[in-house]
Amino acid sequence: MYRNGVGILVDSELRDHVVKVRRVNDRMMAIKLIVGGFTLNIISAYAPQAGLDEEEKRHFWEDLDEVVGGIPITEKLFIGGDFNGHIGSSSGGYNDEHGGFGFGDRNGGGVALLDFAKAFGLVVANSSFSKREQHLITFRSSTAAMQIDFLLLRKYDKSLCKDYKVFPSENLTTQHKLLVMDLETKKKKKKRRVVDYRQKIRWGSLTSSSSQEMGEKLMDIRAWESRGDASSMWDKTANCIRK
Template identity: 50%
Template sequence: MRLRTWNIGTLTGKSMEVVEVMVRRKINIMCLQETKWVGLKAKDLENSGFKLWYSGTNRTRNGVGIIVDKTLTQDVVDVKRVGDRTMAIKIVIGQELINVISAYAPQVGLDTSSKEKFWEDLGDLVQGIAQTEKLFIGGDLNGHVGRETGNYGGFHGGHGFGERNEDGEAILDFAMAYDLFLANTFFKKREEHVITYKSGSSKTQIDFLLMRKGDRITCKDCKVIPGESLANQHHLLVMDVHIKRVRKKNKTWKCPRTRWWNLKGEKQAIFKEKVITQCGWDREGEASQGWDSMASCIRKVAKEVLGEFKGFAPHQKESWWWNEKVQTKVKAKKECCKALYKDKTDENGERYRKAKQEAKKAVREAKLAAYDDMYKRLDTKE
C-alpha cells in the first residue's frame, strides 16, 4: 500500500489531474490539505473509480480530504470529520483495520489558541482509535523538526532538515504522547527528497507522515517526489507500507476411496463372508434395481472391512489427446531442462529452448488432431 500526503493549494478543477498522478505513481491513498472545498461530503471522481472524502467550511482557506483508489473504495467503513483541518477514514484490508488521518495544522502567524485547538482535536481523534488498529497520519503540520533528534530519539529518526522551531517541538511532543514516529525522518535521503516546501530561496520540511512505533517494520520507504507540478510550492511526500492481505485458502476437494489393496489374507475372508450373508439378490424385482442394491451393499461392506482412504483428489488434467509423439517431445524437454540446471551454458540454454518449442508444437498438433477426429465422429453419428 502506498500512502501519500500533499498540500494541493486548491482542489477545484484539479481532481482528474490528482487521479492521474495517483495512477501514474501507484498511490492507494492520498491525504490532501488546503482543498478549499466546502461541505462534509463524499464524491466519486468522474469515471475513474476513485473516491474523495472531504471536509471544509471556507472557499478561500483550509479544507482537508482523502482520496482512495478504486481497489479500496468498497473497503471504507467509517468517516470522521473534525472541522476543516482534520478528518479520518477507516479501511478494512484483509484482517487489518487501517485508520488514515489527513491533518492541516495552523500556519505560523496564527494565534496560539487555534494551534492548541488543532492539537487537541487531533489528539481526541487518535485516542478514539484502538491500539489494535493501524494508524497513519498524513499532513501539512507547519512546523520544523530539524535534523537533530535531541530528546526525541525513537520518534525522530535523525534525517530531518533545517533547525527545530516551537511548532516542530509541538509535533514531536504530540508524537511522543501517542507513541508515533515521523516516517520521513527515518530514511536517509538527498536534500531534494527531504524538502517538502520550496518557495524561491526558502525551503523547509513541514509535511510529515506519522505512524505507530509498533508498526515500524511495515514502513518500507518514505521520501519526497519533487517532480509533480500540481502544487507549485508543496512537494509530494510518499510512504510505502506493506500490509499483508490474508488470502482465503481454497477449499480442498477430497475424494474418499476404499482401500481395496487390503483385500487379502484375513480381511479377504471376512469380506467374502459378509458379502454372502448381507448382500443377497432380489429375484422378484428388476435386474437393474437388484444390481444397484447389491453394488451398494458390496461398497458398504468393503468400506467397513477394508477401511477408507480420505486423501486428496488427484489433479484432473485434460490429457485425452496425449500421444506417443507428445510424450517423446516432453521427455526430451525435461532432459534438456535438467542438463541446463546442472550446467548453465549457452549451448544447454539453446538446446532447452528448442526442445521447449518442439514440445509446444507437438502438443498443439496433437490437440488439433484429436479435436478434428472428435468432430468427425460427431458428424458421422448425426
C-alpha cells in the same frame, strides 16, 4: 478562518473497504478501512501556520489528540499532513520519535509535533530514512526550502514502512511537493482448525458413584454375556458403554 478543508483520495479498488468517514473540521478528517484483515485509520491534517492565533493552534492539537486517542491500539494508524513545523535534522532528545534524518533547524511547531508523537507512541516516517537533501524538502518557494509535511505511524508498525519519497518535480500546489510512503501489510493467515468428529467418552467425569451406577446398568442389560462371536460381543459391550 480556514475554509477550504482537507481531503483524502481513495483508490477505486479500496472504495468498498471504507467503513467510516469522519470530518472533524476544515483542518482535519479521518477514514477507516478494512483491508486484508487489518483495520486501517488514515488521518489527514493541516496545522495552523506560524503567526496565527495561539488559541487556534491549541484547538488543532486538542482535536488531533481526541481523534487519535479514540483509535484502539489494535488498529493501524497513519497520519499525513502539513504540520507547519520543523523537526530539525537530528533527533535531539526525541530518539524514539525522530529517526535522525531530517532537515533544517527545529522550531516550536516541530517540538509540538514531536511531543504529540511521543504522547501517542508514534514515529515520523520522514526522519527514518537517509535521503538526499532534495528528497527531504517538502516545501519550496523562491525564498525558502523547508520540511513541513510529515507522515507518522505507530512505533510498533514501523517495520511496515519500507520507504518514503519526496518527488521534487511533482507539485501538489505551486510550492508543496508530493510526499509518498510505501507500506507493506501482510494478509493475516487464518489458523486452520482441525475438528475431530469422533465421539469421545468423558472419562474425567466418571466418579465412584456414577461408575457403580453404570456397572449396575450394564449388568441389567447383560452387557457381559458371552454369547455369539467375539465381534458381536465386543460391539454389544462397546455400544452399552457409549450409551
